[in-house]
Amino acid sequence: MKKFLVLLLCLSFSPAFALPLSPESRQEVRQINAFLKAVYAQRANDPAAFALLEQALKRSPDSAYIKRLLVAQALADGKPELAKPYDDFVPADTTDPEDWTVYGAYQWKLGQVDEAEKAYEKALALAPENAQVLYQYASLLSSLGSMQAASKLLELAEKYPALAADIYTTAGNIYGRSKQYQQALAYYDKALAVSPKDPAAMLGRAEVYEKTSQYFLMLHELEELEKIGYGSAATYSRMGSVFLLVKDLPKAEAYFLKAKADDNGDVPTSYFLALLAEQKGDYARAASYVRDAADYNENASKWIQVSFYLQRLNQPQESLNTLAQAYQKFPGNVEVGYFYGVALNDNAQYKKAARVLAQVLSSNPSYAEARLQYAYALDGLKKYKLLEEQLEMLVGENPQNAAALNLYAYSLAERGVRLDEASAYAARALAVSPQDASFMDTMAWIYFKQNKLDQARDLLAPIDGETMAANAEIAYHYGAVLAALGQTDEAKKYLEMARSEIKAADKLYKRIK
Template identity: 25%
Template sequence: MVIFRLISVLTLVLLNGCAGSQDKLNSQEESVEPVKMSQTKGETQSGSTKTEIDPDVMYMLLAAELAGQRGQYEIALEGYMEAAKRTKDPRFAERAAKIAMYMKDSNKTNEAVSLWLSQDPNNITARKIAALSALRADDKQVAVEHVDKLLIIDPAGFENSMLELAVALEKENKVSFLYDVLDALSLRHRNQAEVYFVQSLLAMQMKNTDLAKTKIQQALDVQPDWDKAQIFQAQISASSGDLSSAAKLLEKAAAKYPENDKIKKLLAQVLIKAEKYEEAGEVYQGIISANPNDAESQFALALVHLQLSRDNKAEDILKKLLEQPEWQSQASFYLGKIEEKRKNTKKAMAWFDKVKDGPFVLDAEISAISLLAKDNQFDEANSRLNSLRSQFPKQKLRLILIQAELYNQQKQYEQAFNLLTNALADMPEQKELLYTRALMAERLNRLDILETDLKKILAEDPNNAEALNALGYTLAEKTDRYAEAEKYLEKALRLQPDEAVIMDSYGWLQFKLGNTEQALFYLQKAYAKRQEGEIAAHLAEVLWTLNRKSEARKVFTKAIKDAPEDDDLLDFQQRVLNTAE
C-alpha cells in the first residue's frame, strides 16, 4: 500500500509562498481593467500630489476606452500610448502594454513596456513582462539585463519571479534558455545563492538531476545554513532514487532545526519511500509528542501502523481523528479498510458509506463495490457503479476497468471484451485497456488479439514488465512457443526480480520445459512472497511431479481453504488429486 508520495519538485517552493503565481504573467494578457479617470497622475507614485489631467488628454483617454469596449484595440492602444507620452503617467503606459499583450502584438507590447519602464523603472510587473518578451525572442543580452534588474529591485521576490517566467515559458520549451540567462547572471552575482537555487529548480524541471545537484551545492556553498536549500537538496536525492543520501541530509537538517516540523515530515516520507516504516513512525511520534494537535502527523502515523500490520494501534488513532470534522472522511475510509481486512464486510461497508466528501469518496465507493462483488451482490455493485459515472465523469477509464472486472468475476468474458473493445475505439493507445482486453481475450481463447494487444503495449513501452509477463506466461501455458516465452519472461524477471507473479510464470515455464528442480526453486520463492491460488496450484503440481505428494497436498489444502472457488486450484484437484485417488 502506497502511503505517501514524495513532494514534487516545485512543492517546496509552493509551500513557501508562491502558490497561485503560475498564471500571473499570462493573466496580464487578459487583465485590461480601465484606469480610473478621477485619479491623477501624482497618485500613481505617492498618492500625495494632485494635478488635473489636461482636457485634451482626458478626451483622448475616454475615446481610447470607448474604442477598447467596441473591440477597436488598435485605436485604444494608440490613445493610451499618446496619453502616456504626454502625461508621463505610467498607469497609461501600463494600460497600453496590457492592451498590446491582449492583442498578442509583440512589437507594440515591447514599445509600451519600454515606455512604462522609462516612467517607472522599478515596476516589477513591467520588468517581468519585458524579461518574458526578451526570453521569448531569444534575446539573451536584453533578458539578462531585465532579470538582473529584478534581482536588484526585488531580491526577496526574485525566486517567485523566475518561477513565473519558467511557467510562462514551459509550453514553448524555453525553460533551458531561462537557465542559460541565469548562468550569465550568476557571473555578475557570484555570491547570490538565490540565483543558483532557482537554477537548481529549473534543472529539475529540465529533468537534469546531476545539474540540479551541482547548482544546489553552489547555493549552499554561498549560504550554508539556508534550510530551504538543504531541504531541496534532499528532495533532489530522493527524486533520483538515492533515498539513503536524502535521509541523511534531512536527519542533519532536522538536528540543526529541531523546531522545523516540515523537515521532519519530509524525512518521514523519505523513510516511508525507503520502506523504513519503523523509523518513519518514530519521526511522526516525535512530532506528535511535541505537538499533540498535529492531526496530519497523527493520520500519517496511523497509516504507518497499517503498513506494519498494527491495525489496532491504527484504529485507535483513526477513531480519535473522527472527532475532527476535517479528518472524518479519511479516517472513515481507513477504518473501513481495517474491517475489510478483518473480513467484517458489514462494518467495512458502513465505514465506506460514511465517506461523503474529500479525496477518498471515489476510493470508498470502489472499495464498497469490490466488497459487494466478493459477496456476489452484483446488482447492487452495478447500481453503485452506474451512479459513479455521472458523479465522476473524469474517471471514465477507471470506471470502465472496474466494470470489466465485475464482468470478469461473473465469468461474463464476452461482455467484458466488448466493453473494452468499445472503449479502445475512443482511447486506442490506452495501455490499461489494451492489457485488460488481452486478459479477457485469453479467457475467450482469442490468443491472436491477446498477442496483438500486448505487443502494441511493448512497442511503446519495451520494459513493461506486466505485459512481458502476461505474454510470456500465455505462450508457455497455451502454446508450445517456449523459446519466445522464455525470452519475454527472462526480461520481465530482470526488470522485476522480486515480483512473485513473474517468478511464478518463469517457474511454470521451467516446469513445461522439464526443468523441474529449477521450476521448484522459482515457485517456492513466489509462494513465499504471495500465497495465492494460481501460485499454490503450480507449486503443488511440481511437488506432486517430484513425488513429494504430502507436501503438495499440504500446500493445496491450505490454499483451497483460503480460496475454495479458485479455478486453478479446482483444476489441479480434478486433474491430479482426483485421478490419483
C-alpha cells in the first residue's frame, strides 16, 4: 500500500498530472482514499466511522486489518452485534498482538470469557511488555472475581513488577467482594508496600475497615487520602456518615459540607445535610439541601419532603404549591396524590381534594388514610350520603379506626342529627385514645348539642391552654359552652383565641360582649 501513496505524492508534484493513471491505479487510489477517510473519521470519533469503514471494506473485501477496525469500532460504539460479520479477522498464524487484543475484547463483550482469556494470553505472549494488553487482561480477571482469577493476577504481578501495585489492589478487590477481608487487607498492604501512596489500595483498605466496623481505622485511611489530594464527594460523604455513626455531629456536618463543595448535587450528602438541618430546626436550609440533590427532579418523595419543611416554616401556600407541581410532575404517584389531597383539605379546597383523593383510591382502594382524607373532603362539600358510605367502609374494615369514628361523630354533631349515634361513635373513639384532645372536643360538642353543658365543660376544662391556643375549634367550643353556662368573662377569653379563624366564634364574642 505504501508504494501507491508514494506514487500519489509524486504525481501531485507533476504539472497537471502529466502521466495518466491506469484503471488499476485509479482503483487503488479509490481504495486508499476510502480507507483514509474512514480512519480519519475513526480518529475524530465521527459517528459515521463504522459506515465509512464498511465502504472501505467493500473496496478491499479481503482486508483483515479493516475488519479488525470494524470490530474495534463496533465495540467503541457499544454495538458488538454489528461486529459479527467481521469477527473472522484474526489469521490463525497472526503475530500481531493487537489482533488478539481486539478479539479478546470482542469475546469478553459477548460473554465468552474463556475465549477472551485465551486471546489476551496470546496477545501477552506476543507483546509481554505491552501495558495496555496487560491492563485489559487484568481487568478481565478482576471482573471474574474468582479465586482462580486472583491466582492468575498474582502470577502477573511476579512477571510485571511495574504493574504489581495495580495487580495486588485488583486481587484485594476480588477477595473483598468475596468477604475474605483478611486476605483483601493483605493484598492491599502488598500494593502499598510497592507504592506507598496508591489511592486505590488505600480506598480498598478503607472499605474493608468500614465493612468490618473498624470505623476509626477507616477514617484514618480516608484522612490520609485527603492529605495526598484524593478527597472527593464520595469519600467526604462516607466520612461524614461515619462521624454521624459515632455521634460526632460537628465533624459529620463539616465533611458533608466538604462533599457538597466538591459535588453540589451528591445525593447521600444532600440527604444527611438535610437531616442535620432538620434536627436543628433549620427547615429552610433543610429544604435547600433537598432541592440541591442531583435526583430531586426524578424523586417524588423529595418533593413531599420539601413540602413538609415548608409547612414547618409556616408557609402553607408554598407547601401546597410544591405538592401541586409534584402532582403534575409525577402523575399517578400515590404518595404525592395523598399528600396533595391532605394539603388541599387543609386549604379548604374540598372539591379539588375529593377529585385527587378519588383518583388515588381508584388505583389503591385499600389505602385507608387516603379514604379518610376523602371523607374529610366530602364532609367539607356536605356530600353526607357519600361521606357516610366511606366512613362505614373504614369502620367496617377496622372497628377501632378512631379517626374515622371521630369524624363520623363530629359530622353528625355539626348537623345536629342522630346525636345518640354520634355519642356512641365518639365514645368508641375515646376508648381507643382517651387523652386525644380532638376526640374529647367531639364528645363535648355532642354534649353541648344535647344541652348537657356541665358534662361538656368537664370534658374540655382539663385541656391545656397551649392546645387551646393552637386549635381554634376547641377554643371556640369551650367558649360556647362557658357562654351557655353564663360564664361570659371566661368565655370571652377562649372566643378571643378563635374569632379570627371561626366566624361563629367572632359572632358569639360580639354578642356576649
